[in-house]
Amino acid sequence: MISQAMVVLVDGINYSAWLFLSAVGLTLIYGVMKIVNVAHGSFYALGAYMAASVVGFWFTNNYPPYLSYFALLFAALLAGFVVGPLIERFLLRYQYGKDEVVILLITYALFLVLEDVLKLVWGVDPYFISEPYELLGNFEIAGMSYPNYYLLMVGLALVVGLSLAFVLNKTRFGRMLVSVIHDREVSAAMGIDVGRVFILTFGAGCSLAAIAGAFTAPTISVTPGLGVEVIVLSFAVVVTGGLGSLPGVALAAIIMGIARAFCIHYIPQLELFVIFSVMALVLSFRPRGLFSLAEARKI
Amino acid sequence: MTLDRTTLRFGAVLALLMLASPFIPQWALFMLTIAGANGLVVLGLMLFLRAGLVSFGQALYFCAGAYTTGLMALLLGVNEMLVLLLASAALSALIAYVLGFLLAKYRAIFFGLLSLAFSMILYGLLVKTEALGSTDGFNVPAVTIAGWLPGSGMVRAAVLGVACVVILFCVSFVQGLLKSPRGLVLTAIRDNEIRTEYMGASARRTIHLIYVVAGALAGFGGSIAAIAVGHIDPTMAFWTTSGEFIFITILGGVGSVVAPFVGALVFGIIHTIAFSYSPNTWQMLIGLSLIFVILLLPDGLWSFVRKVRGLKA
Numbered sequence: 001m002i003s004q005a006m007v008v009l010v011d012g013i014n015y016s017a018w019l020f021l022s023a024v025g026l027t028l029i030y031g032v033m034k035i036v037n038v039a040h041g042s043f044y045a046l047g048a049y050m051a052a053s054v055v056g057f058w059f060t061n062n063y064p065p066y067l068s069y070f071a072l073l074f075a076a077l078l079a080g081f082v083v084g085p086l087i088e089r090f091l092l093r094y095q096y097g098k099d100e101v102v103i104l105l106i107t108y109a110l111f112l113v114l115e116d117v118l119k120l121v122w123g124v125d126p127y128f129i130s131e132p133y134e135l136l137g138n139f140e141i142a143g144m145s146y147p148n149y150y151l152l153m154v155g156l157a158l159v160v161g162l163s164l165a166f167v168l169n170k171t172r173f174g175r176m177l178v179s180v181i182h183d184r185e186v187s188a189a190m191g192i193d194v195g196r197v198f199i200l201t202f203g204a205g206c207s208l209a210a211i212a213g214a215f216t217a218p219t220i221s222v223t224p225g226l227g228v229e230v231i232v233l234s235f236a237v238v239v240t241g242g243l244g245s246l247p248g249v250a251l252a253a254i255i256m257g258i259a260r261a262f263c264i265h266y267i268p269q270l271e272l273f274v275i276f277s278v279m280a281l282v283l284s285f286r287p288r289g290l291f292s293l294a295e296a297r298k299i
Numbered sequence: 300m301t302l303d304r305t306t307l308r309f310g311a312v313l314a315l316l317m318l319a320s321p322f323i324p325q326w327a328l329f330m331l332t333i334a335g336a337n338g339l340v341v342l343g344l345m346l347f348l349r350a351g352l353v354s355f356g357q358a359l360y361f362c363a364g365a366y367t368t369g370l371m372a373l374l375l376g377v378n379e380m381l382v383l384l385l386a387s388a389a390l391s392a393l394i395a396y397v398l399g400f401l402l403a404k405y406r407a408i409f410f411g412l413l414s415l416a417f418s419m420i421l422y423g424l425l426v427k428t429e430a431l432g433s434t435d436g437f438n439v440p441a442v443t444i445a446g447w448l449p450g451s452g453m454v455r456a457a458v459l460g461v462a463c464v465v466i467l468f469c470v471s472f473v474q475g476l477l478k479s480p481r482g483l484v485l486t487a488i489r490d491n492e493i494r495t496e497y498m499g500a501s502a503r504r505t506i507h508l509i510y511v512v513a514g515a516l517a518g519f520g521g522s523i524a525a526i527a528v529g530h531i532d533p534t535m536a537f538w539t540t541s542g543e544f545i546f547i548t549i550l551g552g553v554g555s556v557v558a559p560f561v562g563a564l565v566f567g568i569i570h571t572i573a574f575s576y577s578p579n580t581w582q583m584l585i586g587l588s589l590i591f592v593i594l595l596l597p598d599g600l601w602s603f604v605r606k607v608r609g610l611k612a
Contacts, residue, residue, distance in 0.1 A: 036408055091590075100408055101353045105549060106593055108542060112586030119579045232419055232538050239412045272423030276416040283413050284401055 003142040008261045010141060014150040016257025017157035018216065022230050023237035024160060024249050025208030031244030032181055032201040034100060035092065038107040040209050041231030042114035043080060047210025048217040048226055049118055050075035052127035055218070059131050068132050069152070076214035080207025088202040093195070111231070119224050126221040133218035149219065156215060160208065161250055168246065177201065181244070209234075236279040242289030251290055252282075303478070306471040309557050313463040320456045326571075328455040332527040334560070334567040335462045337547055339520035341559035342473055343513025344548040349477075350506060351489030352406065355541050356414030359421050360391040360514040362536035364521025366425070367391070369439045369531045380442040380461055380526060387522035388515040395514025396507075403507040406492070418536050425533035436532025439525050455527075462523045466560070469516055474556045476512065481505060546589055552599020561600055 026040045054075040058068050087110065095103050136148035168174040179187045180197050188194045213226070220226075237256060241248025256275050263270045270277075282290060320328060340361050347354055364387035371377045371386060398417060405413055426434055441448065442458075449457040476482045487495040488502045496502055525531045534540060543566070551562025569588070573581035596602055 036412075099351075101351070101411070102593060104408070104411070105353070105545065106590060108545070109586040109589035109593070112542075112582045112589070116580050116583035116586075124579065228539060232415065235412055236416060236419075239409070239416075243408070269427040270423075272426060273420055274423075276419040276423060279416045280413065280420065283405075283409070283416070287405060287409060 006142045012258035012261030016254045017154040019237050020157045020253035021212035023234040025205035026234050027238045027249045029205035036104045039110040041227030042111050043206040043209035044213035044230045045227035046079045047076045047213030048222045049122045050079045051214035051217040052129050052222045055129040072214045076210035077207050080210040081203045084203040084206030085199050088199050126223045240279045240282045242292035245291035248291035310467050330567045332459045334563040335466050336520040336523040338560035338563035340517040340544050341547045343516040345553050346509040348553050349485040353411050354414045355411040356418035357544050358536050358540035359418035360517030361521040364391045364518030365525035365531045368522040368525045372440045378443050380444050384522045388518035391518025392511050392515035395511045399507040399510040403503045422536040438530050470556050552601035554601035558601040
């Protein structure tokens with residue numbers, strides 16, 4: 001009984017960490033730029049493919065295996081901070097005056113384009129890079145064995161979450177971000193370079209998606225269509241938490257992760273169903289998500 | 300329901316199409332039928348877009364309609380196409396009526412994402428239901444039309460004919476709705492909801508109404524698609540299906556009740572050509588044309604028609 005509960009808890013926490021990593025970039029970009037970025041899923045896939053190439057290269061050249069985790073991180077940051085800012089600078093920047101829904105449609109179009117670009121660059125055959133996953137071995141709780149890679153994912157989620165909280169609350173750049181979140185125009189009038197804040201935020205948000213993809217890549221087979229599933233799950237997490245809220249994403253990821261692990265162990269038919277049910281349930285009672293600010297209605 | 304000029308002209312075009320159908324190749328008849336089915340779903344999305352709403356979950360009603368048709372034909376042995384169409388639309392409308400109580404309160408991004416959640420719930424259920432074929436879906440038996448079982452050479456044309464009748468009926472209904480005070484409120488809601496309510500119109504009720512209408516339209520569309528393809532599977536409820544509908548909505552524009560069908564036809568042609576020549580880049584083509592339409596043709600393909608009319612006048 002207790003060991004059953006442990007299994008649910010450990011699986012749940014691991015899945016929560018994955019959900020958090022996948023979704024946190026989406027909420028960052030929405031919070032600052034008010035863009036619902038459908039192309040987020042493509043950056044996740046891009047991160048995974050970059051990781052596949054870099055790690056493949058790493059192990060065929062027999063570089064020190066334990067440094068391959070830094071290679072994963074580097075691959076993700078490279079993907080996010082090169083492609084993200086390019087898209088922001090040459091396409092999205094000209095659309096900011098438009099309706100949120102129109103910008104959502106543009107990022108949807110970008111998603112479609114990027115999906116096929118990935119196929120053109122990396123082909124349609126699957127990639128397997130399980131070396132970083134197998135390298136770490138296993139640990140045991142209550143007689144059950146789990147891969148140590150779980151711990152790495154949870155640790156990564158904690159590091160990402162805490163450093164984002166630190167940057168937002170304690171640094172000069174974070175304060176600039178918060179001020180842009182509250183009022184773009186006044187911030188610009190106060191001398192904040194809003195354009196620079198936007199390009200950095202978009203790059204950071206895309207990199208976070210790529211990091212999630214890169215660190216998931218060793219546990220799966222990297223195939224086309226990877227981003228399609230991730231984007232709707234990330235939407236569910238972010239909207240449930242309250243669009244733009246960092247603690248909201250964390251809480252929603254934990255609730256959904258545990259709920260899914262519970263379902264997989266006891267009622268496996270409801271696996272996919274449960275996440276969107278949590279979302280629908282939360283939104284029925286709190287229309288703007290768990291952590292949401294009241295918004296003044298403009299007449 | 301008044302028969303105005305738009306409906307009459309569109310009806311004439313459909314009648315000409317049916318007269319020409321013996322000379323149209325089978326694959327093109329199939330493409331036209333699917334375009335018609337998509338157009339019906341998009342007709343509902345056009346109503347939403349008039350009120351400034353975008354639904355990322357209209358595939359829910361499309362899929363519900365298709366599964367109603369498939370299950371009734373398979374389990375209850377109902378093979379009459381007209382009965383299947385009406386039952387599918389009625390069930391989709393019923394689901395929309397129930398969910399509408401919740402969704403009609405939401406606007407902007409939240410409307411889109413909550414409807415997405417509902418369609419993904421249906422997808423998740425269907426994928427895990429072994430009895431309904433899980434991810435493979437199942438085949439839909441052949442149908443009769445008013446008791447007549449069309450031969451294999453006639454079936455595509457016959458289904459298209461019935462689809463045309465349904466489309467004409469729906470188009471004239473929506474046209475009547477848009478001309479009614481209730482329909483005119485939609486644009487007012489998009490422009491300024493609070494002021495609209497001060498004038499005494501209920502935004503929530505209006506949106507609930509169009510939500511049910513759009514659900515029924517998507518139910519018709521799903522039923523026609525299920526009969527035309529002869530096979531249904533859970534991807535009909537997946538969010539990418541909703542995404543395709545949104546693409547067609549933007550492509551056609553909201554200028555007229557005929558625009559969704561123009562959009563659906565163009566989408567069908569792009570899909571057929573691009574998919575057969577280059578299956579790995581057709582999404583890119585769709586994405587690029589979506590960006591092109593949003594940036595350069597904000598009113599969709601229908602704005603060409605407007606321009607031609609403007610030149611005449």
